[in-house]
Amino acid sequence: MRTVRAPATSANLGSGFDVFGVALDRPADVVRVEKADETTIEVTGVGSQYIPEDPEKNVVGAVAEALDAPAHIRIDKGVRPSSGLGSSAASSAAAALALNGLYDRGYSRRELVPIAAEGEAVVSGEAHSDNVAPALLGGFTVARHGGVTAVDAEIPLVACLPEIAVSTRDARRVVPSRADMDDVVHTVGSAATLAVGMCRSDPELVGAGMDERIVTPARAELITGYHDVRDAALEAGATGVTVSGAGPSLLAVCGDADRARVASAMLDAFEDVGVDARAYQTKVGAGATFH
Ligand SMILES: Nc1ncnc2c1ncn2[C@@H]1O[C@H](COP(=O)(O)OP(=O)(O)OP(=O)(O)O)[C@@H](O)[C@H]1O
Ligand SMILES: N[C@@H](CCO)C(=O)O
Structure with a gap:
């Protein structure tokens, strides 16, 4: 038997669509695996009523198949599905690491990234690895077709999850298929600023580097109160705010001293537009760990 905890993650960070990701210190999924003749899945925890236990439909079924590692898999969800906090990726990454250990497959964490991404293909139709990479490796990650680069960073964050579901x-x-060259140049500048900020653990640079004008405005329309909540967080001291993953969560970057104020400003702003929400006061954290 093997048990692995894998963290929530936030992908894109505004300017790094389908490339950038960070592991969050909390919340997390816990996945336990035992050898079996065929794969069966049991799901408990946050939002488990919305998650299929059929191995053809649950992300961990695809991971078990990719590793040729049939198992009884128990998932205790800490990351709500359709949250923009890498819920499916947390399960995929935890299952990949646990099954790799259970069956002695010998893959490194980096080699497990494309295997865990097979789970993402089950839910979104594409095996993008910007959530599974930080869930496995921790820190700030840059996921490209050629591989993943990861760096540790000390950055305080607030992830605010409204009671809205966005798949x-x-x-x-809603992602535009074309972009203006001006907006592309702006995005490159932001992405470079953000990456330097992560390497320096500098919340000002990271926040400034989240600004993006191509994907984020289209997705903001799917989130009731997005602009009010973003403005409230910035006023409370956040250095940058953007859509987390595909939404509906918002991710704010700030200094340590401002984190509690930013979290409560975001909750109040959601409440003002009639949306219940919860805020995780968190930071860039570690990747999946064995328990
Ligand atoms: N083990 C799993 N954990 C979570 N969701 C799962 C799992 N297996 C299948 N799903 C399905 O995946 C969908 C949620 O995945 P989705 O990628 O939309 O959300 P997310 O992982 O929170 O978001 P994001 O990738 O934007 O951070 C739901 O329809 C859910 O039923
Ligand atoms: N990069 C992905 C992350 C969500 O899984 C997206 O934004 O669609």
Whole structure:
């Protein structure tokens, strides 16, 4: 038997669509695996009523198949599905690491990234690895077709999750297929600023580097109160705010001293537009760990 905890993650960070990701210190999924003749899945925890236990439909079924590692898999969800906090990726990454250990497959964490991404293909139609990479490796990650680069960073964050569901599949449909060169140049500048900020653990640079004008405005329309909540967080001291993953969560970057104030400003702003929400006061954290 093997048990692995894998963290929530936030992808894109505004300017790094389908490339950048960070592991969050909390919340997390816990996945336990035992050898079996065929794969069966049991799901408990946050939002488990919305998650299929059929191995053809649950992300961990695809991971078990990719590793040729049939198992009884128990998932205790800490990351709500359709949250923009890498819920499916947390399960995929935890299952990949646990099954790799259970069956002695010998893959490194980096080699497990494309295997865990097979789970993402089940829910969004594409095996994008910007959530599974930080869930496995921790820190700030840059996921490209050629591989993943990861760096540790000390950055305080607030992830604010409203009681709205946005599926990754739907949020990918609103992404424009073309962009103006001016906006592309702006995005490159932001992405470079953000990456330097992560390397320096500098919340000012990271926040400034989240600004993006191509994907984020289209997705903001799917989130009731987005602009009010963003403005409130900035006023409370956040250095940058953007859509987390495919939404509906918002991710704010700030200094340590401002984190509690930013979290409560975001909750109040959601409440003002009639949306219940919860805020995780968190930071860039570690990747999946064995228990
Ligand atoms: N083990 C799992 N954990 C979570 N969701 C799962 C799992 N297996 C299948 N799903 C399905 O995946 C969908 C949620 O995945 P989705 O990618 O939309 O959300 P997310 O992982 O929170 O978002 P994001 O990738 O934007 O951070 C739901 O329809 C859910 O039923
Ligand atoms: N990069 C992905 C993350 C969500 O899984 C997206 O924004 O659609």
